Amino acid sequence: MSETTTVAEPLVVEQAETKPGYAGQSVPRKEDKRLVQGEGVFFDDVKRHNMGYVHFVRSPYAHAKLRSVDVSKALEHPGVLGTLTGDEVALLTDPFFQISSPPGAHLKDFCLAVGKARFVGEPVAAVVATTRETARDASELVEVDYEPLPVLTDAREALADGAPLLHDEAGTNLTWEGVYEWGDLDQAFAEADRVLKISELHFDRFNSTPLECNGALVEFNKGTGQWTIITNNQFPGFAAIMMGPAMRVGLDKLRFVTQDIGGGFGNKITSHPQLVACCLLARKLKRPVQWTEWRTDFHLSMSHGNERWFQDTEVAVKHDGTLLGFRTTALDDAGAWLRYEPLGGVIWAQVTPGMYRWRHIRLDFKQVVTNKAPVSPNRGYSRMQHLWFTERVIDIVAHELGLDPVEVRKRNYIKADEMPYETPNGCIYDSGDYAKMLDTALDLIGYDDLESKRTDAESRGKLLGLGIGSTLDSGTNNFGQSRLINPELQFSGNNEVATVKLDIFGEIVVTLGTTPQGQSHETTASQVVADILGCSVDDVNVRAGHDSYWNSHAGFSGTYASQFAVTGLGAVKGATEMLAGEMKKLASVVLGCSPDDIELAEGQARMKANPEAALPFMALGAIINANNAGLPEDLDVTLNCRYVYRPPFDPPDVERKYGNLTLTYAAQVHAAVVEVDPETGVYEIVDYAAVDDCGKRINPQVVEGQVMGATAQAIGAATHETFTYDEDGNLLTPNFYDYHVPHALDMPPLKTGYVESPSPFTSLGTKGMGEGGGAGIHALCAALQDALRSRGNPIVYDSSNPYHRVWELLSDPEESRKRVAVETP
């Protein structure tokens, strides 16, 4: 670690117009009081009388037929309450709905492996017992007769002759493909001065490893046929859609309850198979059933991030570095099952050109299955992979053409005065000044002193490098993009719900539809409510967590995809404005004036012209709830307002693959400085700057926290975090011992800067943020490439650069350079 790990004061470069009120203030968090006292309620904290503990028996083989699963000995073990096997599951449930068109549509995915195991760690049976330890013990008595099959771990071999076939029903490992083409590639390449060819780039497999793993406590109410699922699934809307039909029950029979969740980052979206298993067991055993996913279980089986190969890339470029267009094949490794995939096959297109103005683009997307853990959204989902690709291309173009990476970016960045900007595939970037962000990042990192820093490093025997990573965090999905994957799908748009009510004693109660995992929803929602109602944030009670019984949710409810500041807060704003309107209407009736004469301030509804004529909120609440005789018959006031926020989207044009896929486009420009030890390949991040623009910031401290967290995760992904498999399909990093995440001593000094370019498309001028687009990965790859320039100019071709990879680049730069060629057409 460097001499100091201080984080500098945040630099606010540009701030949107500030109005008085809570929005824009770093209001202290409501969540903290319970969390710092250990009084948060996470799913594993909840207990039910008589509950049984589940242990999943998991396949030790990456690919094997399940000839038989015999639970008889396990059932005899004292303390065992029951079991569940794939054969039962195949009778009791239907396969999970597949998002994909054929052949992916034909996959038969159940909550336990049926007939075959397809990745190490795949659950093949479940044992329930009176204690956790007993369930674990008994699981060793389950006898599974495996017939091992050949294993496929490299996506590039998935389509080779004789490659092991994972799903007979699909008949191929290529479960989805799509060709995206916009503009005029032939024209672009005809106009090019140079064509840069890159044979292969690789975005590695990793995920965000939230500290709390997945899990649930499931109860079944036999009388009503309803399950209560106390869990940490972060997208209950999706889980319900997947589970209901599979279990052959209506969605209202699945009540999802969350309170505190220990991090999600997208990795808590696809727990629905295990939740179904728990539901079946709760019903079968007539008792609550509890499942805790241990760290190794999570690493082996849950939510790996998309691993993607970019093959045969060709980039059309002018002499001065102007980018005209590119074509590439994106080979995506989905793992053994499509649990949220193939949506990754279109979601990257939210940011097709990255931050750049090239207009002619072709991308062949091919997704294959392999004998590895199923992928699912991971912070930056699918856009991060694509933006890493565009950043590698910019950097390699600059290097190979002998141009300055800073100048090449500025030459090609979309300009602030071009906003809103329509990309080649019809996405509308709302606002942003990328060049200004880049200048700010360079300033924070001391770019002017770069050469003297380089010389100083050299005197200490180190190679110094500076890298830039510029990226976008597109937020608020238009689910209509799923039709580009499968035209038969009936999804489009998006929504989120909030309910705000005024209770009998004047309490303001807010119910969200979201499932926060640390994003401070209770706090920021209260800021929006307080500003509209003219009261203190302390007077606004926001219920913790999510409960579908509250009926304050809709089909897309949950917390994922960088959207709360737009959808969640949009719903809060809508509901509160409804409530405010009703409060004014009611007050006007009582005070004998028109609603326009009423203002809400200091916890009262009062006449603007005569503030003494005022009704405290308690009075309003009491009238509607307990004292409503004599009110006008047509007075339409309930003081309990539910609002569904709906972003303005059209269904995209499926033919042209054209249309706006996300509502907002937050931007990140990061700069990293590394020092490499050329003797060992070991490197240290010695300086780091992160500049962020997410439009209007409701709570700057919360935004900064997200920027820091995304930075730390990107650093981890770029350095040591990797889900690497051996050729037998064994995961070599199945726990925190081998999968090294950043610890406190690994953190570089950090400087942050903020620009506020409000979004013209959102009710608060906010943009969704939080995922961060992987800027740190892009910046570190560029920094390493810069540092190693003097040692044969190797090409950084992989997103993951642990010491051994840097060593390879140092030892044999020519090997990496074979991937790159510059031709003059």
Added chain:
Amino acid sequence: MDVVSSQTVSVEVNGTTYEREVEARRLLIHFLRDDLDLTGSHVGCDTGNCGACSVILDGTLVKSCMLLAVQADGSSIETVEGLSQEDELNPLQQAFKDQHALQCGYCTPGMLMSATALLRDNPSPSDDEIAKAIQGNICRCTGYWNIFKAVKAASGQEVGE
């Protein structure tokens, strides 16, 4: 010499003495969470790397997942539940809140115990010393930077805005 597969243990936790029959194989973290209903300390891994289970045992910071409950027989343990008095946050907890040193809150109990142990030993730590003290506590949300600030602030040192 007795070899037992379970025994009665007596542990004092945050000033209260508990006596329970427990299997020898039960980890201290599970004893605290499942047997004593003290769910403030958390489980984040299965190889002793994450520190979410950190508690102070007889004055020493330990990972409670790396100890058997029977090893704690007769010991005095401090957990996060003992930091505040009657719902009033202590200065360290308040500093975590002020500096936004937690987001999801899952690592926070362990982090607070590690910081508590540090400040008892070193009332005015540098950033490096803080990092060394919480090196055994993984956080995935904050990147640690605000945690450094919080511990510094709790120690009475300047941290700026």
Added chain:
Amino acid sequence: MLLSEVGYARPATLEQALGVLAEYPGARALAGGQTLVNVMKARAAAPDVLVDLAGIPELKGIELAGDGTLELGAMTTYSELIASAEARARPILGEVCAQIADVQVRNRGTIGGNVCSSDPTNHLPPLLVALGATFTVAGPQGERTVPAGEFFLGVYMTAAGPGELLTKITVPPGRNDGFASVPIGVDGTCIVNAAASMNGGVRVALGCVGATPVLVEAESADAVRDAVRESAIDPPSDVHASADYRRHLAEVVAARAVEQAGKAS
């Protein structure tokens, strides 16, 4: 994550401990537990009985003799060693212990556990080999001493065999010592490490390159890299490093450890 059933004994004396080990062939000594508990969580090993050594006074304590020889009780924790004024007679000991993992591990983990688990990536085996330490082993037949070079027999295998216990580690006087490593992240698991001692001659013990530490002796500091190259080590390949990369790193850390030793005094 969840252990198999196990018996537990907490002897008050060394003799009692040896008695339990003799009576239960499937028994294992429990020192700090920072390795063994993990192994049991993964069910990679499931001893029948754990013999908790925490209550045995004979296994604790650090003594510094007049001639500078250090006697370290096997149950000395890393934190105790770091804090010990006596142990500062050989500063490299505390310096290396301070690089192990984190505070929680250092508060419970013991030097005896570190050497007896004989994990190839551990810090103390190569260090104690380089320093020429001796290990005192107690068993049913009585007590004997084993030089460090003969103590480590393989992964998780040492000269302290079934039914025996390491009771103390004796470190001769000296100060010209060094230690260098390439860990995964700061204070992380070592990819390679090397300990050097230049108290008469140049001794370098390489860790992480074989089942046990590899001792390399050289004529001078300058000859160390060649000596490592000629030692024909056959390091393993894993997700963190290929055999070739480890072989290269071994040379580098050996040279750096020696450089450090040369500067120490």
